[in-house]
Amino acid sequence: MVRSKASITVVFLAAFGLVGCGLGSDDGEDRPVEVSGEVDGTVTLQTWALKPNFTDYVEEVIAGFEAEHPGVTVQWLDQPGEGYSEKVLSQAASGDLPDVVNLPPDFALPLARQGILLDVESADEALHDEYVAGGISAYEFAGVDGVFGYPWYLNTDVNYWNGELLDEHGLDSDHPPATVEELMDQARIMSEESGGDMYLISRKPELGDLVKAGIPVLSDDGSEFVFNTAEAAALLDEYREAFDEGLMPRDVLTDAYLGNSQLFIEEKVAWSTGGGNFINGVRESNPSLAEKIVPSMAFGTPPLYVQGLSVARDTSNPAAAVALARWITNADNQAEFARIVPGIFPSTTASADDPFFTESDGTGDDDAKVIAFDSLAQAELLQPVEVDEAMSTIVNQQISLAISGDVTSQEALDTAVSRLNAMLDTP
Amino acid sequence: MVLLANRDRRRAPHGGGTRTGTASRSIRQQRWFAPLLLVAPAVVWLVVFNIWPSINTVVLAFTNAKPLGGGSFVGTANFERMLDDDQLVYALINSIVYMLVCLPLLTVLPLLLALLVEKRLPGITFFRTAFYTPVIASAVVVALIWNWLLDDRGAINAIAQSLGFLSGPLPFLTDRWLLLFSAISLTIWKGLGYYMIIYLSALGNVSRELHEAAAVDGAGVVRRFLSVTVPGVRNTMLLIMVLIMVSALRVFSELFILTNGTGGPGGRVMSVVMLIQMYSRGFTGNLGYASALSILLFVITVGPMVVLARMNRRS
Numbered sequence: 001m002v003r004s005k006a007s008i009t010v011v012f013l014a015a016f017g018l019v020g021c022g023l024g025s026d027d028g029e030d031r032p033v034e035v036s037g038e039v040d041g042t043v044t045l046q047t048w049a050l051k052p053n054f055t056d057y058v059e060e061v062i063a064g065f066e067a068e069h070p071g072v073t074v075q076w077l078d079q080p081g082e083g084y085s086e087k088v089l090s091q092a093a094s095g096d097l098p099d100v101v102n103l104p105p106d107f108a109l110p111l112a113r114q115g116i117l118l119d120v121e122s123a124d125e126a127l128h129d130e131y132v133a134g135g136i137s138a139y140e141f142a143g144v145d146g147v148f149g150y151p152w153y154l155n156t157d158v159n160y161w162n163g164e165l166l167d168e169h170g171l172d173s174d175h176p177p178a179t180v181e182e183l184m185d186q187a188r189i190m191s192e193e194s195g196g197d198m199y200l201i202s203r204k205p206e207l208g209d210l211v212k213a214g215i216p217v218l219s220d221d222g223s224e225f226v227f228n229t230a231e232a233a234a235l236l237d238e239y240r241e242a243f244d245e246g247l248m249p250r251d252v253l254t255d256a257y258l259g260n261s262q263l264f265i266e267e268k269v270a271w272s273t274g275g276g277n278f279i280n281g282v283r284e285s286n287p288s289l290a291e292k293i294v295p296s297m298a299f300g301t302p303p304l305y306v307q308g309l310s311v312a313r314d315t316s317n318p319a320a321a322v323a324l325a326r327w328i329t330n331a332d333n334q335a336e337f338a339r340i341v342p343g344i345f346p347s348t349t350a351s352a353d354d355p356f357f358t359e360s361d362g363t364g365d366d367d368a369k370v371i372a373f374d375s376l377a378q379a380e381l382l383q384p385v386e387v388d389e390a391m392s393t394i395v396n397q398q399i400s401l402a403i404s405g406d407v408t409s410q411e412a413l414d415t416a417v418s419r420l421n422a423m424l425d426t427p
Numbered sequence: 428m429v430l431l432a433n434r435d436r437r438r439a440p441h442g443g444g445t446r447t448g449t450a451s452r453s454i455r456q457q458r459w460f461a462p463l464l465l466v467a468p469a470v471v472w473l474v475v476f477n478i479w480p481s482i483n484t485v486v487l488a489f490t491n492a493k494p495l496g497g498g499s500f501v502g503t504a505n506f507e508r509m510l511d512d513d514q515l516v517y518a519l520i521n522s523i524v525y526m527l528v529c530l531p532l533l534t535v536l537p538l539l540l541a542l543l544v545e546k547r548l549p550g551i552t553f554f555r556t557a558f559y560t561p562v563i564a565s566a567v568v569v570a571l572i573w574n575w576l577l578d579d580r581g582a583i584n585a586i587a588q589s590l591g592f593l594s595g596p597l598p599f600l601t602d603r604w605l606l607l608f609s610a611i612s613l614t615i616w617k618g619l620g621y622y623m624i625i626y627l628s629a630l631g632n633v634s635r636e637l638h639e640a641a642a643v644d645g646a647g648v649v650r651r652f653l654s655v656t657v658p659g660v661r662n663t664m665l666l667i668m669v670l671i672m673v674s675a676l677r678v679f680s681e682l683f684i685l686t687n688g689t690g691g692p693g694g695r696v697m698s699v700v701m702l703i704q705m706y707s708r709g710f711t712g713n714l715g716y717a718s719a720l721s722i723l724l725f726v727i728t729v730g731p732m733v734v735l736a737r738m739n740r741r742s
Contacts, residue, residue, distance in 0.1 A: 089494055089710055110710035114495045250579050250601045253692040388711040397694035404601070404692050423713070 036319060040071035043320040044098035045328075048307075049081035057340055065327045072320050092116050097312040099321035100328075103149060105138040108310050109385045112141055112148040118311040119146025123322050130331070135347035138306040138381055142222035149308035150329040151347035153337060156302045156379045157273045158372050160282075163294040165270040169193040176271075176296050180213070183271070183299070184238055187247040190270065201248040202269040203260040204403050205239050207395050208382035212300035218384045225420045228413035236402045236409035243403045253400045265289065273298065275305070276372030277343025279365045295368035297375055304379035306347070345373055391420050487718035494712050505719035515720070518699045519727075521607055521682075525698070526675035526731070528611050529618075533671045534664060536615070537622035542656070544623070545630050555627075559620035569617065570684040574600070577609050577685070600685060606696045610681040617681075618674075622667050626660060633659030665739050672731045677724065679704070699724045 050058055062074045077098060079087050085107060091097045092111055103111070111117050120139075121127055127147060128136065135151025163173030166186075170193040177183040187200035210232050211217055217227045242248060249263075264272035265285045274281070283290035309325040311318070327333065334346035335354060342365065345357060357373040360366040383392070395416045402412035488505055492498025509515055544555045561569070576582050577599035584596040599609045633656060641651045657664070679700040682690070690697035690705075697705070699720060707717035 085709060092495055107710065110493075110495055116495070250596070250598050253601045254687050254689050389709045390705050390712070393689065393694070393705055396689060397692070400689070400691075401693035406693060 034318065038071075039069040039320045039323045041317045041320055042073045042075060043100065043315075043317050043324050044075045044077060045324060046077045046079060046098040046101040048079055048084050048102045051078040054337075054340065057337060061328055061333050064333075065324055068327070069320070069323065072323075074324060095314065097314070099312055099315040099317060100309055100325045101312065102152070102307060103310045104305075104307055105141075105149070105381065106383075106385045106388070108139060108148050108308065109141050111310070112139075112144050112146075116313055117148040118313045118315070118318065118322070119148060120150055120311060120322065120325070121147035123311075123318075124326070130349060131329070131347050132349055132352075132376075134304055134376070134379065134381075135306055135308070138304070138385075139308055139310075141385065149310040150325045152307045152309055152329050153334060153341075153344040154307075154347050154376055154379075155275045155305040155344050156372050156375045157298045158276060158278065158368050158375065159296045159298055160264070160272050160274055160278055160368070161294045161296065162264065162267060162270040162289065162292055164292040165198065165267065166190075166294075169198055169270075173294050176294060178296070178299070180235070180238065180299055184242055184247070187242060188245065191245070191247050196246055199248055199263075199269045200271050201242060202252060202263050202271070203273075204243075204248070204252045204396075204399055205235065206383075206399065207387060207392065208303055210235065211380065211382040212298070212303070214300065218386060222384075222386060224424065225417045228410070228417040230410075232413055233409040236399065236412065240403050240405060240409065244405065253404055275343045276345070276369045277341065277365075279368055280342060290364070293364050295364060295371050297371055301382070302375035302379040303382040304376070306381070308347075342369055343372065345376060386424065387420075391423060394419050394423075484718045484721050487714050488722050490715045492714040494710060494714065498715065501715065505716045508716060509719065509723065514694055514697060514702060515699070517695045518697045518702050521696060522676050522678065522698050522727075524607060525611060525614070525678050526672055528608075529614055529675040530668060530671050532615055533618050533622055534668055537619050537667075538626050538656075538660065538664070540619060540623045541626035541630055542652075545627060555623075558623055561617045562620045564617075566680055566684060569613070573609070573613055573685060601692060603691060603693075603695050606685060606691050607682075610678070610685050610696070613681045613685065614675070614678065618671070622671075625663060625667060629660040629663035630656070662739075665735060669732055669735055672735070673728055676728045676731075699727075 045062070047058065058076060058078075062076055065074060066072055088097070088101065088103065088107055088111075091101075092114070097111075097116060103117075108117060127150075131151050132154075135154060136147055138151060139147045139149040141148065159176065161173060161176040166173040166176065169190040171186050171189060177186050183201065190198055190200045207217060207227070210227050213231065213235050215227055215229055215232045215235070217225060219226050243250075243252070249269075252260075260269070261272050261274065263269040265282055267286070267289060272278075279290050279293050279295070282293065309329055311321045311325055315321045329347065331346060331348035331350035334348055335351055335356075338344050338346055338351075339356065345351070346354075351357065358370060360370045387395075398407075398412040398416040401407045402409040407415075487498070489500055489502060490498040491501045491504075540558060544551055544558065564572075574581070578584070579596040579598065579600075581599075583599070584593065587593040588596070597605065599605050637655050637659070638651055641655050646654065677700050678698045682696055682698050682701060683704075686696055690701055703717045703720045703724070706713045706720065
């Protein structure tokens with residue numbers, strides 16, 4: 001009996017000891033990192049879902065880097081699209097983050113706050129000259145000084161309309177809606193003309209739609225959410241009326257974005273949004289639809305989507321890691337990438353006048369590309385990077401309640417803001 | 428054996444005794460660590476994957492830990508937060524309704540199904556397989572099938588409207604209670620085959636002679652079911668009830684699948700496990716609050732199990 005009690009005690013003590021391992025500290029956060037010096041040795045690169053479609057391109061870029069710096073070896077690791085955030089989280093928690101890693105800004109924020117990423121601004125004097133301001137600011141975060149990633153490729157949203165459906169239901173495909181108000185009016189016409197069988201709208205608003213409408217989401221100092229304004233409530237009211245009138249399918253309440261694009265591909269709705277390469281994707285599923293699509297600029301402020309390359313602060317080879325991140329994101333390599341993947345755009349200032357992005361050959365695909373490129377000049381990160389997955393879920397749930405009429409728009413916004421502020425307060 | 432060994436030792440105190448003595452000593456010398464060696468893998472597994480995570484959860488519930496952050500002691504703040512969390516109230520109601528509906532249906536229906544497919548009829552294997560198929564169907568396939576069925580433009584609404592039973596679509600996937608009961612139907616559809624197999628094995632142990640004797644005494648089908656079959660599978664039934672209770676209180680997949688992970692309009696069709704998942708995910712997940720919710724779930728799951736165990740002991 002005594003022995004068994006002793007054994008249990010040992011097990012519990014060991015377990016508590018192991019538990020303690022999870023509650024670590026952030027030692028060494030302010031230690032300067034030396035990035036100058038010879039570029040040699042081994043450096044690891046992690047990308048996100050680029051194999052197998054872009055294997056040749058990445059291998060070519062790596063070969064170019066190794067030729068430029070003899071003596072350096074790049075070990076490339078590509079992670080699958082699903083579960084990437086969990087993968088990066090486990091790598092960061094266990095101290096195994098690759099030297100150079102593809103991180104969108106919302107992934108980079110918590111890592112930067114934990115001192116896991118290198119401030120590339122302090123390591124690179126030419127940063128602000130070579131990359132567009134919007135791309136750089138995406139990697140600047142409230143509460144931490146510095147820039148925590150080289151902006152890589154950019155994207156934005158474009159409105160896509162099924163021209164044939166618009167014309168069939170009393171609308172003009174040459175003049176699709178340019179504002180949310182016009183969208184509601186034309187959705188009403190389409191519903192009347194089709195006897196309620198055809199929808200123009202098949203999505204409910206999200207946090208980003210509030211920003212598009214000029215409503216601030218987060219206070220300037222990032223300390224509290226402030227989007228529970230009368231303007232925001234009025235915007236939700238418009239959608240609520242549209243929902244009430246049957247201008248959108250009921251299942252928008254369960255918030256399936258894929259539902260929206262899928263319905264568009266199946267020609268059951270006449271409007272969708274997507275990146276500059278959306279028509280190309282549609283062509284694979286519904287070739288006849290691709291030719292009917294009319295692109296136009298997104299409503300209000302276009303969203304900015306950024307992918308970037310961050311450098312691990314604890315890299316054993318900082319000189320090679322910074323050089324590799326710069327190499328992959330330089331103007332030539334980005335321009336080459338954007339030619340392979342229509343719809344993405346370089347984040348380098350040198351690419352601004354490239355006629356490939358500014359001139360259209362008159363096809364829908366090329367029109368969309370030019371519209372998207374033009375939109376980037378006004379595009380902004382619509383959702384603050386502070387908004388994590390749980391926060392997005394809560395906002396979407398409250399917007400659903402407002403749209404369905406279960407609570408007033410103001411009540412829904414107040415609840416969302418109160419819950420999000422409580423989560424923001426949690427250290 | 429011990430006496431023999433002692434005798435052998437007396438006979439050859441300095442080793443080099445008989446072969447019997449050497450062998451028994453060798454066995455006895457190995458004995459003290461052999462059992463430990465045999466149970467070691469199981470103990471290690473238990474400590475690493477059960478005991479440690481459980482203790483870790485309790486510790487984390489009193490901290491504000493994040494996946495990347497250190498986390499400091501916050502006392503009972505996470506438990507106090509539960510009192511103000513109206514989403515938790517919805518989740519608890521959903522989980523309890525789930526359990527209350529699933530428990531009787533999944534206890535009785537699989538038994539009736541097992542009685543039907545127990546008969547040795549031509550082609551009965553086909554039916555057994557068909558009833559079991561939902562159990563092995565992948566979550567993605569199940570999600571597609573049920574979304575096609577229950578969508579506003581899905582098969583059920585389309586058929587009901589074309590037959591004139593409905594003037595407009597029933598909001599199976601967007602109304603709180605319809606969504607909850609749709610998820611319960613999905614659970615029952617998936618669970619029938621699983622519990623049917625368990626009942627089938629239990630029915631094999633119910634004596635045929637008892638049925639025959641009861642029939643000779645004039646008992647009808649219902650009487651024999653209540654007085655012979657049910658007592659015969661009583662222990663299995665209790666086991667199944669416990670399994671259903673635990674899995675109903677911990678429901679996740681069905682609600683997640685049918686709501687696209689949103690928890691339905693307003694998040695009012697979330698279960699406690701969905702809440703835990705929502706709060707713990709991502710780089711900034713609140714592990715402290717998620718752990719406190721896990722402890723609450725553990726407590727409310729253990730409660731009904733204890734009640735059932737006591738009922739079993741008393742009867």
